[in-house]
Amino acid sequence: MIEFREKITPLCAKPAQPQSDAVSSRDDRFKNLLGASAWSRLPKAIQRRFSKRLLGDASLAYQGRVTQMRMNPVGRTLAFALRVIGAPLPFDRTSVGRSAVVTVTEDAATGGQFWIRQYGRAAGFPQMVGSSKRFAGPTGLEEYIGFGIGISLKLESTANGLYFVSDRYFLKLGQKRLPLPRWFCPGGLVVGHEELGGGQFRFTLELAHPLFGQLIWQDATFHDAEVIGSVPS
Template sequence: MNALKLSHIIPFHPPPRTDTRFRDLLGPDWHRLPAAIRKRFGKRLQGGSSVTYQGIVTKMRMNRAGWCLAQLARLVGAPLPYDMSSVNRPAVVVVTEDAATNGQFWIRQYGRAKGFPQTVHSSKRFSGPTGLEEYIGHGIGMALRVEAADDALLFKSDQFFLQIAGRRFRLPRILSPGKLVIGHHDLGDGAFVFTLSLKHRLFGELIAQDAVFQDAKE
């Protein structure tokens, strides 16, 4: 009887599962990463569960070509930061486990000086030629290569593609927006910086953004 009463008072939270998906992509290089990064990317959420990271945008740069590209990309969901006023504004990242595809949904929200914040939606799937792909909707996606550095986990674009009526078409290099590198750099004390850099072989650095976040509370 006492045990039955306690079961109604103390909620049961199943222990987090180990997530080996990123570790499998990196192989032995997984152990190059700081322990804090291995913990963040090595904890599997229950299907449908989310984790939220709160922070602030600390840097934003874009040249004229980058600004034009970012504005044009707003037609397909605004996957690139486009407002310089986001610097020193709140930033939020929400990661949700997608049980249906064995992947993850990512929502990134950046504050702006005026109007609603910019919201970026994407879906990470552990498939494709590199083992990891990111979809932004409208049939647009990119294959990512994952690399480990001494203080960072890096996601580098390998190819961009369109998926139409079940068929997949790789974008030729001339139509590619450039080389995209997304970094997760550990700062210690439960903090990390999310970096985004998009460079084009003709137009140079199009867009660069840094945002500092804190670990979610357990």
């Protein structure tokens, strides 16, 4: 069950940029997955953010900062081990208080979306996390993190936020989907998008294991995006 989490101080608001014709007028993919009743429960600002379909090579860039980062020993070991497949989990606690950027671009080949997250660090290059959300599979939504590894996702809503909840991890080899045994998987993943008002929202990521507890918790605050790139003439 999704619960409301503690409030945090929002960022200073940045004026929203004009969004031209790089964004189509309506995209009902997320609404259709949730259902009309659950969708109507969401704040209007979240409905607007998840009703945009980008055209051409345009991207939406959300800027913000990481506000919290926790890992227990098992979570830290897991996050570092997964760096060999592209570091799909945040691994550096020095990212707290530093800049974060999320960029969303349409994936023309699959009809989905590319999500690229960048987290600043105390030293070295920022961590880059890339994934592809595809409107496919038994739940209607999947997230691919590379090397054929994917997660079937379910959507849940509250009066304050939209949540992406892991349903099943799998490995895709060509046209075959091989469900991974649950004992082999890292636990339940919940990614939240919670409205803060004033053009700002909160991003949360929680990975929890039935035996090892909360492995990773990340919290960041972002403000509304501006469109980058061009559209077909």
